[in-house]
Amino acid sequence: MLSIENVSFTYESGASALEGVSLEIRDGEFLCIVGHNGSGKSTLAKMLNGLLLPTEGTVTLDGMDTSDDDKLLDIRRRVGIVFQNPDNQIVTTVVREDVAFGPENLGVPTEVMAVRVDEALRSVGMEQYADSAPHMLSGGQKQRIAIAGMLAMEPEVLVLDEATAMLDPLGRKDILSIVKKLHDEKGITVVMITQYMEEALYAERVVVMNGGKIEMEGSPREIFMRGGELRSIGLDVPAAVELRDMLKESGVADLGDAVDQEEIINGICRSLLKN
Amino acid sequence: MFKDITLGQYFPVDSPVHRLDPRTKIILLIMYIVMVFIVKDLWVFALVIGFMLFMTAMSRVPLSYVIKAIKPMKWLLPIMFLLNLFMVRTGTELFSWKFITITTGGVRQALFIVLRLVALVSGASLLTLTTTPVSLTEGLERLLSPLKIVRFPVHELAMMMTIALRFIPTLLEEADKIMKAQLARGADLENGNIFKRAKAMLPILIPLFVNSFRRADELALAMESRCYHGGEGRTRLRVLKFSRGDLAALLIMAAMLTAVILLQRFLPFDHQIAAFVKGLLGVGK
Amino acid sequence: MPIVIEKLTHTYQNGSVNAFTALKDISLTISDGEFVGLIGHTGSGKSTLIQMLNGLMQPTEGRVTVDGFDMNDKKQRAKGRALVGMVFQYPDHQLFDETVYKDISFGPKNMKLNEEEIDKRVREAMRLVGLDFDEFAEKSPFELSGGEKRRTALAGIIAMYPKYLVLDEPMAGLDPAGRRAVLEMIDDFRRQLGCAVIMVSHSMDDIARSAEKVVVLRKGEIFRCGTPQEIFSLSDELREMGLEPPFAARMAGELRRRGMDLPKDIYTNEALVKALAEIKGGAHV
Numbered sequence: 001m002l003s004i005e006n007v008s009f010t011y012e013s014g015a016s017a018l019e020g021v022s023l024e025i026r027d028g029e030f031l032c033i034v035g036h037n038g039s040g041k042s043t044l045a046k047m048l049n050g051l052l053l054p055t056e057g058t059v060t061l062d063g064m065d066t067s068d069d070d071k072l073l074d075i076r077r078r079v080g081i082v083f084q085n086p087d088n089q090i091v092t093t094v095v096r097e098d099v100a101f102g103p104e105n106l107g108v109p110t111e112v113m114a115v116r117v118d119e120a121l122r123s124v125g126m127e128q129y130a131d132s133a134p135h136m137l138s139g140g141q142k143q144r145i146a147i148a149g150m151l152a153m154e155p156e157v158l159v160l161d162e163a164t165a166m167l168d169p170l171g172r173k174d175i176l177s178i179v180k181k182l183h184d185e186k187g188i189t190v191v192m193i194t195q196y197m198e199e200a201l202y203a204e205r206v207v208v209m210n211g212g213k214i215e216m217e218g219s220p221r222e223i224f225m226r227g228g229e230l231r232s233i234g235l236d237v238p239a240a241v242e243l244r245d246m247l248k249e250s251g252v253a254d255l256g257d258a259v260d261q262e263e264i265i266n267g268i269c270r271s272l273l274k275n
Numbered sequence: 276m277f278k279d280i281t282l283g284q285y286f287p288v289d290s291p292v293h294r295l296d297p298r299t300k301i302i303l304l305i306m307y308i309v310m311v312f313i314v315k316d317l318w319v320f321a322l323v324i325g326f327m328l329f330m331t332a333m334s335r336v337p338l339s340y341v342i343k344a345i346k347p348m349k350w351l352l353p354i355m356f357l358l359n360l361f362m363v364r365t366g367t368e369l370f371s372w373k374f375i376t377i378t379t380g381g382v383r384q385a386l387f388i389v390l391r392l393v394a395l396v397s398g399a400s401l402l403t404l405t406t407t408p409v410s411l412t413e414g415l416e417r418l419l420s421p422l423k424i425v426r427f428p429v430h431e432l433a434m435m436m437t438i439a440l441r442f443i444p445t446l447l448e449e450a451d452k453i454m455k456a457q458l459a460r461g462a463d464l465e466n467g468n469i470f471k472r473a474k475a476m477l478p479i480l481i482p483l484f485v486n487s488f489r490r491a492d493e494l495a496l497a498m499e500s501r502c503y504h505g506g507e508g509r510t511r512l513r514v515l516k517f518s519r520g521d522l523a524a525l526l527i528m529a530a531m532l533t534a535v536i537l538l539q540r541f542l543p544f545d546h547q548i549a550a551f552v553k554g555l556l557g558v559g560k
Numbered sequence: 561m562p563i564v565i566e567k568l569t570h571t572y573q574n575g576s577v578n579a580f581t582a583l584k585d586i587s588l589t590i591s592d593g594e595f596v597g598l599i600g601h602t603g604s605g606k607s608t609l610i611q612m613l614n615g616l617m618q619p620t621e622g623r624v625t626v627d628g629f630d631m632n633d634k635k636q637r638a639k640g641r642a643l644v645g646m647v648f649q650y651p652d653h654q655l656f657d658e659t660v661y662k663d664i665s666f667g668p669k670n671m672k673l674n675e676e677e678i679d680k681r682v683r684e685a686m687r688l689v690g691l692d693f694d695e696f697a698e699k700s701p702f703e704l705s706g707g708e709k710r711r712t713a714l715a716g717i718i719a720m721y722p723k724y725l726v727l728d729e730p731m732a733g734l735d736p737a738g739r740r741a742v743l744e745m746i747d748d749f750r751r752q753l754g755c756a757v758i759m760v761s762h763s764m765d766d767i768a769r770s771a772e773k774v775v776v777l778r779k780g781e782i783f784r785c786g787t788p789q790e791i792f793s794l795s796d797e798l799r800e801m802g803l804e805p806p807f808a809a810r811m812a813g814e815l816r817r818r819g820m821d822l823p824k825d826i827y828t829n830e831a832l833v834k835a836l837a838e839i840k841g842g843a844h845v
Contacts, residue, residue: 449653452648452650452653453653453654455611455616455648456646456648456653456654457654457656457666458616459614459616459641459644459645459646459648459717460654460666460667460670460716460717460720461641461642461667461670461671461720462666462670463670477656478656478657478666479656481656481657482652482653482654482655482656485652485656485702486652486653489652
């Protein structure tokens with residue numbers, strides 16, 4: 001379990017990015033952190049594996065404090081982060097070797113490593129690109145390689161720090177379905193940081209950040225019942241929720257807290273076709 | 276379309292030379308360079324060139340690719356030739372007119388300098404044509420690893436080379452995009468004198484630098500997240516294997532080097548070889 | 561006078577083994593003041609096409625004329641280019657000068673306008689993109705937030721008073737509020753400057769909101785060109801191409817399949833709600 005306790009972060013310039021944030025990330029959960037640019041969500045992401053240390057408060061993984069230098073390597077192995085820019089996280093010139101970069105740093109024996117690398121590439125559907133040069137791949141493919149690079153370290157938590165922001169819609173879909181699969185099949189804890197509200201629908205729990213603080217927290221259903229509040233802090237609701245709210249407002253149909261497309265379609269059919 | 280550039284000049288075919296361990300190839304090149312430098316005799320040089328051609332044939336790299344590597348020296352070679360021809364004054368005088376004097380020593384020296392340069396560059400390019408930049412870096416890292424004892428940053432150097440190789444295509448692509456963005460704002464990169472043009476490059480260079488620094492920052496974070504902490508305790512996915520082919524290649528090269536040294540020792544003069552060859556031919560008749 | 565694209569074909573690395581045809585026989589006219597949405601997959605030829613609109617690339621066949629200026633002709637190209645403002649996806653590829661003010665004035669300066677006119681235009685452009693002059697004019701563009709950088713980059717093009725404004729994914733990477741703001745800004749430019757807008761976007765919803773004409777590219781060819789109603793009623797075809805139709809169009813399609821009688825031209829939530837309200841009203845009567 002990752003626990004963030006009363007964490008504040010102030011940059012050297014004096015600007016404050018986080019103020020008294022407390023959050024527990026449970027093993028095996030799919031958590032989504034949303035917020036507009038500058039809400040502190042990316043600072044929070046970098047706290048999770050000790051890339052940044054809180055100026056106040058503590059971040060611990062199963063009791064190991066990220067400020068403890070001796071534990072840092074272990075924490076980073078167990079908490080993998082995929083960043084926004086696909087180009088800036090691939091280190092070497094051959095896909096297979098890049099995926100091996102983490103295990104190499106951890107001193108994993110060569111034979112074990114080869115198996116892990118192949119398996120990681122298979123999990124993200126990139127095995128046929130093992131010998132390719134990364135710069136020839138698309139953005140979505142590069143992000144898949146970045147995820148594979150994390151998987152090869154056998155992490156417990158996968159953090160995606162706006163990992164889909166620079167991708168086209170197809171690339172974005174790809175990454176989301178891979179992450180969903182990893183969560184469902186391997187039980188990996190997922191922390192997805194995003195500004196795309198549609199992506200929050202994949203999560204079990206949503207945390208909304210604003211001005212360095214946690215503004216709201218709840219299931220996607222609960223959060224998206226509060227469209228007005230979300231808009232007031234520069235966010236949005238998914239198109240499906242917008243439609244649901246408009247239907248309610250105009251008195252056409254009340255679909256409750258439906259967030260899912262299928263649910264909304266069924267709801268519309270139920271309330272209109274029967275008549 | 277900078278994306279398509281191939282780095283270095285690796286020629287992807289399968290050959291006995293391609294299959295050699297990069298460490299072997301680097302050692303072969305060093306031995307070859309030594310050989311090129313100790314040769315002081317034109318006839319022995321012919322042998323060295325012949326060996327070079329043999330290696331090229333073995334590597335299945337078209338000779339034209341090796342010659343292409345010499346092309347950038349098309350100005351350097353004649354200049355070196357002429358300089359040596361006129362400046363060196365040893366041996367017998369062949370020609371003299373006012374301040375120009377050409378001697379047998381000058382001709383010899385001029386020929387040698389050109390041959391040495393050609394031999395060196397084509398040998399080095401054969402290495403890069405048959406070895407990918409990645410395995411070359413790895414070979415260097417392994418070969419230099421004894422230097423770690425004297426705290427020479429071998430691993431860091433290899434890591435830097437790898438990252439440079441990884442990012443060169445990315446940066447070229449970015450430079451292309453920046454150039455287009457500024458051209459679209461009416462930047463004039465083609466007209467004006469050299470100072471004006473240098474100044475016109477600023478709108479391209481500044482974003483390129485700023486972005487590169489940001490990239491470096493982000494890459495550092497990504498590497499740290501992947502538990503990078505220097506070369507200590509690192510294992511490698513790829514293990515270099517020294518095979519029988521490597522041993523054979525090294526033995527052949529060693530034999531070659533010994534032969535050259537011996538030939539130099541016992542046949543130090545051109546005319547002796549000439550006489551020897553003439554003798555051989557005479558026998559043939 | 562419009563931008564006329566005639567039988568445009570472009571092949572990268574023409575004649576080589578790696579030849580790749582990015583555009584095939586594209587003909588299209590962009591009229592004054594029109595808002596054209598350009599959609600297609602990554603690799604559909606969108607970026608090649610827009611680079612040809614202001615002569616950053618020349619086609620292997622066919623031509624583009626901007627208000628009569630032939631963009632294949634080197635001399636006419638400069639005049640044509642001055643009419644077409646081009647905003648690329650990443651502001652980081654464009655911003656370079658010490659201050660926001662200087663950066664925005666780069667384009668107008670290249671147009672050889674006088675100081676007074678430049679100053680007027682920079683102020684106007686900053687006002688249009690919503691950057692407060694006193695607060696931002698003297699700031700370094702590198703200190704700005706992502707959204708502010710985007711605005712500065714836009715202002716740098718707006719200050720050139722383009723007759724045609726080409727935007728490549730202007731909303732990419734912005735948060736929802738930022739996206740809304742940029743879309744509104746673009747509508748503003750159109751109203752106040754009377755320029756035509758050509759917007760490339762992956763997001764059909766963004767295009768659905770403001771375009772008058774939608775062009776769908778597929779593998780370098782125009783798959784369809786028409787009003788948003790015409791294009792978005794082709795939900796199934798778009799989906800097959802891997803393009804996500806606007807949300808409301810998808811919903812309407814699904815509801816139709818379930819037996820609901822909805823008009824074919826629905827592609828916004830507003831229209832969908834209205835149509836559903838009518839069904840409800842009708843059913844009650």
